[in-house]
Amino acid sequence: MAVISKKWLEHFLVVTPPKVRFSSPRSKVRFPGSRRKVHCSSASSKLMEFPYASAPIKKLMLELLSTVDDKLGSSLHPTSTLPSHLQHFANSTDTAHASLHLRSGLPSSQIDLILGGWIHCKLPSGGALNITTLSAYLTSSTDAPHFLLELIQNSPTSLVLILDLMPRKDLILHPKYLKNYYEDTHLDTHRQRLQALPEVRPYYSPSLYIRAVISPTAILVTIDTGASQSKSIEQIIEGDISPIAKDLLHFWLESCACSAREVDASERAYLAERDRVIKNKTIEVDLGSSLPRLFGQEIADGVLDALKECYNK
Amino acid sequence: MAVISKKWLEHFLVVTPPKVRFSSPRSKVRFPGSRRKVHCSSASSKLMEFPYASAPIKKLMLELLSTVDDKLGSSLHPTSTLPSHLQHFANSTDTAHASLHLRSGLPSSQIDLILGGWIHCKLPSGGALNITTLSAYLTSSTDAPHFLLELIQNSPTSLVLILDLMPRKDLILHPKYLKNYYEDTHLDTHRQRLQALPEVRPYYSPSLYIRAVISPTAILVTIDTGASQSKSIEQIIEGDISPIAKDLLHFWLESCACSAREVDASERAYLAERDRVIKNKTIEVDLGSSLPRLFGQEIADGVLDALKECYNK
Numbered sequence: 001m002a003v004i005s006k007k008w009l010e011h012f013l014v015v016t017p018p019k020v021r022f023s024s025p026r027s028k029v030r031f032p033g034s035r036r037k038v039h040c041s042s043a044s045s046k047l048m049e050f051p052y053a054s055a056p057i058k059k060l061m062l063e064l065l066s067t068v069d070d071k072l073g074s075s076l077h078p079t080s081t082l083p084s085h086l087q088h089f090a091n092s093t094d095t096a097h098a099s100l101h102l103r104s105g106l107p108s109s110q111i112d113l114i115l116g117g118w119i120h121c122k123l124p125s126g127g128a129l130n131i132t133t134l135s136a137y138l139t140s141s142t143d144a145p146h147f148l149l150e151l152i153q154n155s156p157t158s159l160v161l162i163l164d165l166m167p168r169k170d171l172i173l174h175p176k177y178l179k180n181y182y183e184d185t186h187l188d189t190h191r192q193r194l195q196a197l198p199e200v201r202p203y204y205s206p207s208l209y210i211r212a213v214i215s216p217t218a219i220l221v222t223i224d225t226g227a228s229q230s231k232s233i234e235q236i237i238e239g240d241i242s243p244i245a246k247d248l249l250h251f252w253l254e255s256c257a258c259s260a261r262e263v264d265a266s267e268r269a270y271l272a273e274r275d276r277v278i279k280n281k282t283i284e285v286d287l288g289s290s291l292p293r294l295f296g297q298e299i300a301d302g303v304l305d306a307l308k309e310c311y312n313k
Numbered sequence: 314m315a316v317i318s319k320k321w322l323e324h325f326l327v328v329t330p331p332k333v334r335f336s337s338p339r340s341k342v343r344f345p346g347s348r349r350k351v352h353c354s355s356a357s358s359k360l361m362e363f364p365y366a367s368a369p370i371k372k373l374m375l376e377l378l379s380t381v382d383d384k385l386g387s388s389l390h391p392t393s394t395l396p397s398h399l400q401h402f403a404n405s406t407d408t409a410h411a412s413l414h415l416r417s418g419l420p421s422s423q424i425d426l427i428l429g430g431w432i433h434c435k436l437p438s439g440g441a442l443n444i445t446t447l448s449a450y451l452t453s454s455t456d457a458p459h460f461l462l463e464l465i466q467n468s469p470t471s472l473v474l475i476l477d478l479m480p481r482k483d484l485i486l487h488p489k490y491l492k493n494y495y496e497d498t499h500l501d502t503h504r505q506r507l508q509a510l511p512e513v514r515p516y517y518s519p520s521l522y523i524r525a526v527i528s529p530t531a532i533l534v535t536i537d538t539g540a541s542q543s544k545s546i547e548q549i550i551e552g553d554i555s556p557i558a559k560d561l562l563h564f565w566l567e568s569c570a571c572s573a574r575e576v577d578a579s580e581r582a583y584l585a586e587r588d589r590v591i592k593n594k595t596i597e598v599d600l601g602s603s604l605p606r607l608f609g610q611e612i613a614d615g616v617l618d619a620l621k622e623c624y625n626k
Contacts, residue, residue, distance in 0.1 A: 212484040212528075216522075
């Protein structure tokens with residue numbers, strides 16, 4: 001989920017500290033096995049409908065999820081593995097909503113888990129912050145890269161896009177891995193194509209861990225059409241981002257998720273340990289940096305604990 | 314040395330293939346132990362004088378080398394380890410010159426080697442391409458980062474800068490290393506400071522290996538003052554690049570080169586193997602991509618072989 005800077009979030013959320021915003025919850029649901037409490041919505045039917053996303057983002061996400069379902073559906077548990085109160089939750093003042101949907105892979109498959117989700121937060125300015133995410137992790141039976149997509153829209157004219165196939169190995173000690181997945185596949189052409197647009201600038205994640213975990217062909221960009229005379233943000237999402245995201249997902253499905261590779265026992269142990277760090281650290285750095293500001297520390301801790309539990313099963 | 318794209322080099326060198334430019338060498342010197350031949354200058358006294366660099370780059374490089382010498386001189390062999398014909402060489406038409414100066418660390422020190430050098434190439438347009446470099450590698454008795462500086466000036470108003478402390482470990486499996494050397498030290502502020510200038514844009518190395526080997530706080534930028542009303546390239550080198558390069562070298566000398574860390578035997582083996590890849594791959598990707606175009610394949614091969622021999626001693 002969103003790796004956005006504290007400063008950036010504070011800029012949008014401006015004033016009210018979580019304690020005040022959460023001081024009078026309307027209803028509370030306990031996290032199983034903990035004393036933490038969280039306000040919970042019953043809108044579980046809207047889990048993956050992306051009700052707050054802009055039309056082209058919603059269209060893109062539904063297409064991507066449909067593709068994942070067509071290709072990997074039979075390899076996944078049919079329902080979300082997360083406790084129901086995480087499938088849709090909100091803060092006490094109804095200014096922030098979120099939905100997380102996690103489907104674990106069946107033991108026979110190479111899929112560890114697919115996590116989709118969104119966060120919506122009303123901004124004091126009258127606008128909204130919308131974060132949309134899809135990540136897919138493989139098991140240690142393969143060393144193929146994980147998939148990561150994140151769209152962070154903070155105004156009608158600007159967007160941060162993170163799109164990558166995250167490497168599973170140290171690329172310095174494994175130059176064949178770099179060649180196989182990133183050089184020979186010409187994945188960098190996607191980034192080049194997008195960064196050729198005048199509205200697109202590189203984005204530096206405030207987290208050095210995120211900069212380290214991504215691949216050398218990762219797309220991390222800010223798109224700003226505020227002063228653009230030629231294209232709207234919707235046109236860029238539809239005409240530029242969507243084809244690239246679909247291409248990359250298609251490549252990941254064909255060449256990573258559904259392509260078996262020989263991995264011996266020692267390599268499996270290495271991959272499992274590296275993945276353990278990646279999954280836990282990504283939650284910690286990513287959701288851990290934004291959820292407390294949006295939902296308060298108590299809800300954030302509950303979400304993070306439950307996610308970590310699912311991740312480390 | 315310079316990791317620049319083939320397209321970029323071809324843009325400047327335009328037409329004449331190396332075979333034609335090297336068809337009538339004026340003098341030839343054999344590489345020891347090989348049948349390769351290279352045209353060689355006697356200007357060994359000018360080794361590290363950077364005769365072709367612009368005044369502010371020359372000033373910066375001499376200051377950096379003097380600092381290295383003051384701090385590490387007693388830990389290094391007093392003279393260059395490279396064969397004399399590599400200390401200054403040129404192509405047959407005298408349009409391209411280069412100088413490499415390599416000082417190995419004494420066995421008792423943590424310094425593996427310091428490599429300084431420059432390449433100068435006259436461009437058909439009348440201008441010149443000047444590459445200036447300083448890299449410093451540590452031995453496996455420490456896991457502290459290596460130092461890397463490269464300045465590629467291809468016109469009086471533009472420059473590519475690569476400045477980094479290259480990590481020695483996979484930062485995902487070693488989060489404490491990331492925290493210790495890159496997060497707690499706030500190294501990213503240097504990059505932020507430089508990229509705040511309107512003349513500065515991110516630079517993407519055409520080599521994915523180079524993008525993978527650098528740290529998350531690496532400075533890879535293009536500086537272009539062509540349309541700038543406010544600053545000349547010389548002012549940016551003196552006022553912005555030089556202080557940052559000196560700061561980073563100072564940090565590297567104090568906290569990496571001269572700071573002992575406990576490294577056990579298994580870790581030493583890991584560092585030695587990773588460094589072996591880094592050193593050989595960096596030569597191959599970096600010099601191997603530019604030298605053949607500037608000096609012809611024969612000279613390039615000779616330089617690369619001799620450097621690899623010194624690197625792997």
